[in-house]
Amino acid sequence: MKFFNNYKIAALITLFFVGTIGAQNNEAQEVKSRLKADISFLASDQLAGRQTGSQGELASAEYIRKEFKKNKLKLLGKEGFQEFSIIQMRIASSKCRMAIIPQSNDGTTKEFQLFEEYYPLSLSCNNDSVTAETIDIGYGIVCEKEKKDDYIGQNVTGKIVIMRLGYFAQNEYPNSPLAEYSDITTKVKEAEKHGAVGVIFLKANTNDENPSGQLSRTITPAKMPVFFFKAKPSFPVGLSVTLKSYLFAPTAVGHNVIGFKNNFRKKTVVICAHHDHIGNNEYDNSKIKGISGIHNGADDNASGVATLLELSRKLRGWKYRKNNYLFLAFSGEELGLLGSKFFIQNPEIDLKKINFVINIDMLGRIDSTKQLLSINGIGTSPAWVKSLEKVKNDTTQLKITTTESGMGPSDHASFYLENIPVLHFFSGQHRDYHTPDDDEYKINYQGMYNSIEVIKQMIKLSSKCKKIPFSKTKDATPGRTKFKITMGVMPDYSFSGTGMRIDGVTDNKPASKAGLQKNDIVTKLGSNSITGVEDYMVALSKFSAGEKTTVTIIRGAETLTKEVQF
Numbered sequence: 001m002k003f004f005n006n007y008k009i010a011a012l013i014t015l016f017f018v019g020t021i022g023a024q025n026n027e028a029q030e031v032k033s034r035l036k037a038d039i040s041f042l043a044s045d046q047l048a049g050r051q052t053g054s055q056g057e058l059a060s061a062e063y064i065r066k067e068f069k070k071n072k073l074k075l076l077g078k079e080g081f082q083e084f085s086i087i088q089m090r091i092a093s094s095k096c097r098m099a100i101i102p103q104s105n106d107g108t109t110k111e112f113q114l115f116e117e118y119y120p121l122s123l124s125c126n127n128d129s130v131t132a133e134t135i136d137i138g139y140g141i142v143c144e145k146e147k148k149d150d151y152i153g154q155n156v157t158g159k160i161v162i163m164r165l166g167y168f169a170q171n172e173y174p175n176s177p178l179a180e181y182s183d184i185t186t187k188v189k190e191a192e193k194h195g196a197v198g199v200i201f202l203k204a205n206t207n208d209e210n211p212s213g214q215l216s217r218t219i220t221p222a223k224m225p226v227f228f229f230k231a232k233p234s235f236p237v238g239l240s241v242t243l244k245s246y247l248f249a250p251t252a253v254g255h256n257v258i259g260f261k262n263n264f265r266k267k268t269v270v271i272c273a274h275h276d277h278i279g280n281n282e283y284d285n286s287k288i289k290g291i292s293g294i295h296n297g298a299d300d301n302a303s304g305v306a307t308l309l310e311l312s313r314k315l316r317g318w319k320y321r322k323n324n325y326l327f328l329a330f331s332g333e334e335l336g337l338l339g340s341k342f343f344i345q346n347p348e349i350d351l352k353k354i355n356f357v358i359n360i361d362m363l364g365r366i367d368s369t370k371q372l373l374s375i376n377g378i379g380t381s382p383a384w385v386k387s388l389e390k391v392k393n394d395t396t397q398l399k400i401t402t403t404e405s406g407m408g409p410s411d412h413a414s415f416y417l418e419n420i421p422v423l424h425f426f427s428g429q430h431r432d433y434h435t436p437d438d439d440e441y442k443i444n445y446q447g448m449y450n451s452i453e454v455i456k457q458m459i460k461l462s463s464k465c466k467k468i469p470f471s472k473t474k475d476a477t478p479g480r481t482k483f484k485i486t487m488g489v490m491p492d493y494s495f496s497g498t499g500m501r502i503d504g505v506t507d508n509k510p511a512s513k514a515g516l517q518k519n520d521i522v523t524k525l526g527s528n529s530i531t532g533v534e535d536y537m538v539a540l541s542k543f544s545a546g547e548k549t550t551v552t553i554i555r556g557a558e559t560l561t562k563e564v565q566f
Contacts, residue, residue, distance in 0.1 A: 051279025053252025073259030074183025157195030211557025273304030274333030303364030378405025
């Protein structure tokens with residue numbers, strides 16, 4: 001009888017474990033099925049790549065809003081949407097005008113031809129005109145430390161200033177201290193400060209290159225016309241001139257989607273993912289040049305949105321009730337974190353009440369061989385390492401690697417800059433990134449499921465802290481490159497052109513002291529050509545503290561060389 005009872009107990013235990021494993025397998029299959037359904041829709045040709053401001057992006061936003069409502073989240077903003085405007089392009093229209101106006105009725109107006117004799121520069125205002133007297137101020141440079149001020153003795157208030165590009169003897173002295181003050185942006189700001197109402201740039205030497213006539217859509221324009229006169233290296237002074245800057249600048253509307261799970265707690269956890277992608281490469285963000293087909297962005301970032309939606313379904317019950325949850329699907333990430341930056345400036349909740357941020361960007365391509373899940377931002381709080389040590393994870397299925405930096409080419413950086421602890425979950429780079437080949441059938445759903453289980457544990461474990469403390473981190477150092485110095489810039493990882501575009505400059509670091517600015521594109525560091533972020537990192541590793549070198553940048557229409565000391 002005793003043997004029989006033991007046999008019954010053993011059989012019951014076996015049935016219990018079999019039943020438990022079966023239930024777990026069923027749950028995993030259900031989760032993977034939901035993930036596949038979400039990604040299949042978001043990454044379908046029907047949505048045409050979800051370019052910010054497009055009908056496909058709006059369809060994506062509406063799908064997310066519908067799921068938020070289904071998951072019983074409170075919709076914030078405008079019925080769940082937070083709208084923001086983007087400039088799609090800037091093009092000089094035929095209404096632009098440059099003309100010399102006669103002082104008497106019997107004179108003849110001299111009209112100049114757009115593009116043949118002049119054209120607006122990127123800093124030119126979008127829609128304004130002015131008629132005023134012209135005055136020549138040389139190079140238009142103000143540099144106190146070199147005791148150089150081209151405005152001394154000149155009253156330019158209410159006038160159109162004529163100035164030359166660059167600085168005197170620039171070719172002979174490329175490392176002159178004046179180089180820092182000779183770019184178009186700095187000169188235009190000085191002209192505005194001194195009361196000018198328009199600027200006409202000339203070439204100092206006929207052999208110099210003309211500034212670009214391609215108008216940046218992201219630059220903040222000046223409040224006055226800024227033209228380049230290409231016909232001659234001179235322009236009449238003391239005459240009445242009309243400048244009309246009429247630029248065609250169509251806008252589109254991006255859509256953030258916001259859902260709130262209110263557990264009536266003091267602190268809120270933000271869980272976010274961007275739902276936009278790069279469409280048909282309208283803004284040159286693809287690795288493939290030109291309009292090259294629909295970029296469906298299954299991994300980038302339909303996978304992150306599918307994870308966001310799954311978490312909005314699963315973060316329920318007592319073990320998750322120590323925080324409120326704000327679920328954010330951002331748009332405009334591919335154009336420079338536009339949606340998350342807009343949210344930071346226009347938050348739907350008090351930013352001070354945010355406990356921490358979980359950002360999911362590209363979680364769909366866990367490599368079946370390496371099986372690596374990257375968790376970035378682990379240094380933004382001392383609590384992260386402690387929580388990660390307690391995570392239960394089958395390392396034969398998923399291996400976790402971490403980086404400390406809170407910065408990076410995704411939306412968590414916008415929160416990190418507000419001193420909020422962040423974590424970014426990422427399955428790794430691959431050859432299909434930003435190409436039309438990032439399609440749904442390549443998604444590793446088992447890898448996604450395993451990663452989501454890690455995310456849920458990190459949220460649960462971190463919720464045991466009433467407030468996650470914040471820590472600043474060092475700049476990210478990708479790969480095994482050793483860095484002895486820093487420039488003090490944040491690379492713009494979304495930039496797909498040639499060079500390394502700067503997304504932010506840290507005060508009192510070598511870059512800021514050299515006069516580098518946001519949106520400058522670094523093309524050379526010392527003798528090292530820079531075609532992208534990786535080249536920049538390799539070049540930076542070659543320098544030591546105390547060394548001096550030059551950095552070549554493109555700023556607007558100009559190519560500048562500045563001296564930097566590490």
